Amino acid sequence: MKIFIPTPLRVYADKQDAVQVNAQTVEEALSALTSQHPDLKKHLYSDEGKLRAFVNVYLNDEDVRYLPEKEATSVTEADSLSIIPSIAGGC
Amino acid sequence: MLKLSETIYIALRTHGEETYPHECCGVLLGRSHEGVNEVEDAVRAGNTRTDSAHNRYHIAPQELVRIQRQGRERGLDIVGFYHSHPDHPAQWSKTDFAEAHWLGCSYVITTVANGVAQQTNSFLLTGTSEDDKSFQDETIQVEELVAGRC
Numbered sequence: 001m002k003i004f005i006p007t008p009l010r011v012y013a014d015k016q017d018a019v020q021v022n023a024q025t026v027e028e029a030l031s032a033l034t035s036q037h038p039d040l041k042k043h044l045y046s047d048e049g050k051l052r053a054f055v056n057v058y059l060n061d062e063d064v065r066y067l068p069e070k071e072a073t074s075v076t077e078a079d080s081l082s083i084i085p086s087i088a089g090g091c
Numbered sequence: 092m093l094k095l096s097e098t099i100y101i102a103l104r105t106h107g108e109e110t111y112p113h114e115c116c117g118v119l120l121g122r123s124h125e126g127v128n129e130v131e132d133a134v135r136a137g138n139t140r141t142d143s144a145h146n147r148y149h150i151a152p153q154e155l156v157r158i159q160r161q162g163r164e165r166g167l168d169i170v171g172f173y174h175s176h177p178d179h180p181a182q183w184s185k186t187d188f189a190e191a192h193w194l195g196c197s198y199v200i201t202t203v204a205n206g207v208a209q210q211t212n213s214f215l216l217t218g219t220s221e222d223d224k225s226f227q228d229e230t231i232q233v234e235e236l237v238a239g240r241c
Binding site for chain 2 (some may be wrong): 058
């Protein structure tokens with residue numbers, strides 16, 4: 001499956017906009033991604049090993065945090081993951 | 092440096108006037124090369140902070156996923172974001188900084204005073220991580236429309 005990398009993190013993924021991985025679940029896919037590109041890990045995960053609060057991971061159009069099985073959700077080759085840092089602010 | 096056409100520049104400022112007294116927000120699609128974020132399109136986004144839209148904005152991640160996908164299909168990346176500060180200076184706030192995570196992207200802010208767009212500034216989010224990120228003032232280069240020749 002494909003994992004789409006947002007512009008700020010591509011520098012840690014050999015400047016690729018997408019990375020191909022083999023995985024059965026979302027967790028395996030993310031693990032494969034950080035195995036291929038270890039520098040991504042500290043940008044995606046806190047020191048406690050949890051996805052950083054501002055890092056959103058979408059399986060196709062679904063927020064993984066709100067899927068019943070979350071990161072244990074099964075994936076197929078046709079699925080894609082998008083990593084999307086949040087955007088917010090205000091005066 | 093942030094480069095954009097006059098049409099896009101006017102469009103993002105107009106967006107802020109239309110949503111006044113609430114904050115507008117949107118995504119800048121384009122290409123980044125050699126320190127220049129060149130904008131090809133400004134995509135309006137909804138402000139999900141309906142509880143405090145006069146001084147906060149938030150773009151739904153699902154909308155970002157969609158915009159990123161549309162950009163990818165056109166060969167464009169997310170190179171920045173814009174929002175308005177109703178009756179506040181066009182300067183990044185503590186909230187803007189705390190919520191900024193797109194390193195290398197431009198954050199454009201327009202003051203809208205009494206419903207009229209005033210100053211527009213851009214700030215480049217620099218650094219290598221959350222630990223050393225900072226906003227730097229960024230020049231905005233507006234490419235003026237050139238009248239067609241007969």
